[in-house]
Amino acid sequence: MLTSGGDAPGMNAAVRAATRAALARGWAVFGVHNGYAGLIAGDIHALHARDVGGIIQRGGTVLGSARSPEFTTEAGRATALANLKQRGIDALVVIGGNGSQTGSSVLTNEGLAVVGVASTVDNDLFGTDVTIGVDTAVNITVEAIDRLRTTGSSHKRAFLVETMGRNCGYIALMAGLAGGAEVIAIPECEIEPHDVAERLRAAYRRGKTHALVVVAEGVKHSAQAIVQHVTEHRDTIGFGLRVTTLGHVVRGGAPTAADRILATRLGAAAVDQLARGAAGVLVGVRGSDIVATPLAEVAGKTKGVNQELLALARVLAQ
């Protein structure tokens, strides 16, 4: 198995579960270090039950991760496949997000038995309601919002929090909803800087002592553009606006219990799929059920966000 792309809290729980579920079936298990780059470099090592002990609570990935441009070439993948064959490895579990599962799909087409495990803080993967890591990322963002609100209230200030998510607004939307944000800006529903300013002005006039603006990193009207506009019109808005960019903080540290449980279920489910001879799929979750979606359907697609929740957050910000 390998972990690939941006690390996500809970990846280790998935590694532990897949390793021990496979060992329980009497299979030999190997861990590939540093994602697809390690597959090409032959950085492949046997994994035993004790090797994955004490990691369920740890953030990051003990296997290491990387983004590998070489893997997108035919020659790179041929080396990767040869490395697996040489060791008698006949199946691969790929724990990762969009780019990683596109890689899984390509390897499937090239004849390898691959099962993907949905794991990215962005939660933009098609074929699953949630991905490993996003619950932790949302909780970290909410904690930041809560902390900024107390200082905001003391100083009658507005705060803008920029969070991760690449081109997907899921983290910002859910954290904004859970944190009671006055404004949520996401790529799926862009908001112009002057509209943000207007909402802040209205909040100030309604007597709010603070205002929170949550911005997804992928928006076209960037955090910087919003701040510039609000600063230029500060006199008529009432609030001053300060910025906190969370960046990689959002995907660091220990996974929540929800992420550990999801990762444990999905890691074990990946092994079940292989045991059934049903490779070529991504394992994810729909409602409370584990589901498998063909990698060919997952590759290159992204999932949208529930825009009704955005409308709800706006109503509740009154």
Ligand code: F6P
């Ligand atoms: O895809 C996960 C993610 O954390 C995105 O939210 C973010 O845009 C990106 O990775 C950052 O990539 P890197 O870790 O390569 O800077």
